[in-house]
Amino acid sequence: MFERRQCTRGPGGQMSRTSEKAGRFTESVIRETFRLAARHGAINLGQGFPDFACPPELKEAACAAIAADDNQYPMTFGTPALRAAIAAKTARTYPGWTIDPDTELCVTCGATEALVAVAFALLDPGDEVVLFEPWYENYQPNAILAGAVPRPVRMREPDWSFDEAELRAAFGPRTKAVFLCHPNNPTGKVYRADELAVLAELCQRWDAVLVVDSIYEHIHYLGPGGYLPPALVPGLEDRTVTVNALSKTYAVTGWRVGWTVAPPDLTAAIRKVHDFLTIAAPAPLQAAGVAAMALPAAYYADLAAGYLARRDLLCDALERIGFDLRRPDGSYYVLCDTARLDPAADGVAFARDLITDIGVSCVPAVSFWRPENAESGRSKVRFAFPKQLQTLRAAVERLEKLCD
Structure with a gap:
């Protein structure tokens, strides 16, 4: 074993x-x-x-969609209703974060497929990917399958901070992306604003994309304002791919409905890869996602x-x-x-x-x-x-x- x-x-x-x-x-x-x-x-x-x-509103919406025969292929990159609902919920939760649901969103079969689609859409063989270690076990295989070279940066106990000099040394001319789990699995770390600012500086300097697994965004213990989405950090607005899903926030890990938020050029590439990976996320469960996005604060x-x-x-x-x-x-x-x-x-x-x-x-x-x-x-x-x-x-x- x-x-x-x-x-x-x-x-x-x-x-x-x-x-x-x-x-x-x-x-x-x-x-x-x-x-x-x-x-x-x-x-x-x-x-x-x-x-x-899970919240009853989600079950009711899924059952109603099935009863209404919403059982066929939806639009490959997400139903218009779900994409609009995700954009609206994001704007309510994080004032100043505006998402165009037509050009900046792709609905996927869970965050896991989203991360694979992002890796294939962004990375070419020989590109380098900065990963924080310890890491959620999917990130390194995703980089390897895309032909990229992982560049690990150690997080250090007790607070699982990174050494800035080590992080800077991990970047170079071949750095294409950084994968970040925030809040973090397995350490439970929530990255501070100053740490994200260092990442912003390095991503700008080396023209790298920050890929953020934000599936635990609502599960933190720091109070209001304790979680800062990297897409709102100066310098990262146009070079962040945010990955999320219904799974953890709404207690539906078996439903496999996720999404990416990214600038239009990156979203276009992610949508193409997603189409040939899984075609589309389940139609009736996307309807349930609309109900999830409408839940109150x-x-x-x-x-x-x-x-x-x-x-x-x-x-x-x-x-x-x-x-x-x-x-x-x-x-x-x-x-x-x-x-x-x-x-x-x-x-x-x-x-x-x-x-x-x-x-x-x-x-x-x-x-x-x-x-x-x-x-x-x-x-x-x-x-x-x-x-x-x-x-x-x-x-x-x-x-x-x-x-x-």
């Missing part, structure tokens, strides 16, 4: 039947954790999906407050049990060090034993680092807390067996 697998040549040294690119990364450790947890009946705090209902305040309660319940227990951690400022994950509980400091074995012996799943954090830098995450695991409070309490009860 959780082993890094490489493609190899067959007997006699003949050429592999799979690509060299596919051999440079593993299958998703997160999804592998999900399968193992299901097999052992473990409480799943590994994969980041809510175990509670109070929904987002309640969302953040609810996740703050979940964060504190789980983090209080993890600290009491013996994990070392920094409480996340955003997203719904907490990255923990297991060294005080595990003399071997082996997060992979720890995560496996936690599933099989304790009945709770987490993700071994080594998958968020490069193989050559895996020691940085060797003793760490990631817990997800988008769960009902009773689910978290049940998980804590099981985790307390670690104290026995």
Whole structure:
């Protein structure tokens, strides 16, 4: 379990039947954790999906669209109604951010497809991509599949800040893009205005595009104004691709409806790639997206407050049990060090034993680092807390067996 697998040549040294690119990364450790947890009946705090209902307005809109036979191909890059609704909701949430729904939006099959479409639309073989490590596990494979060269920049504990000199050294004439998860998975970091200003300066200097995975934009614990969209940072307005989705904000991770916001020239390229990847996102679920965009501001305040309660319940227990951690400022994950509980400091074995012996799943954090830098995450695991409070309490009860 959780082993890094490489493609190899067959007997006699003949050429592999799979690509060299596919051999440079593993299958998703997160999804592998999900399968193992299901097999052992473990409480799943590994994969980041809510175990509670989405807003009823979304279900009603989806059911009404299906009943009305809205079941055929929609416009490839999103229904006009959803694109207009996303633009309107964005303008309400972030005054000053104006989006042209006709030229600056592409609706995709989730943020995952959006990130692939962006990578293929922006990157050519040999281009370089700046990535912050530890990273969400999709970013490096996306760059590799596009033929690009990842240029990692380490985020440093305890606050997961980057070293400005190291960041500057990662940029160069071949830098085409920067991938940023903000708020961050797996660290929970929310990037500060001064950090985004440094990125703006470097992207302008080297004519690079900032690709922002903003799927946790409404899940942060810093209060009003605590989250700054990079597209509003001076110097990044015309060189930011913002990726988002219904999944996390509205508790519909299985619906796979996402979108990109980008300048018209980048959007045109993203739309072409998206068309040949998946054609279009599901029509009736786009109708549900229109309903989601109409939810009042109070929904987002309640969302953040609810996740703050979940964060504190789980983090209080993890600290009491013996994990070392920094409480996340955003997203719904907490990255923990297991060294005080595990003399071997082996997060992979720890995560496996936690599933099989304790009945709770987490993700071994080594998958968020490069193989050559895996020691940085060797003793760490990631817990997800988008769960009902009773689910978290049940998980804590099981985790307390670690104290026995």
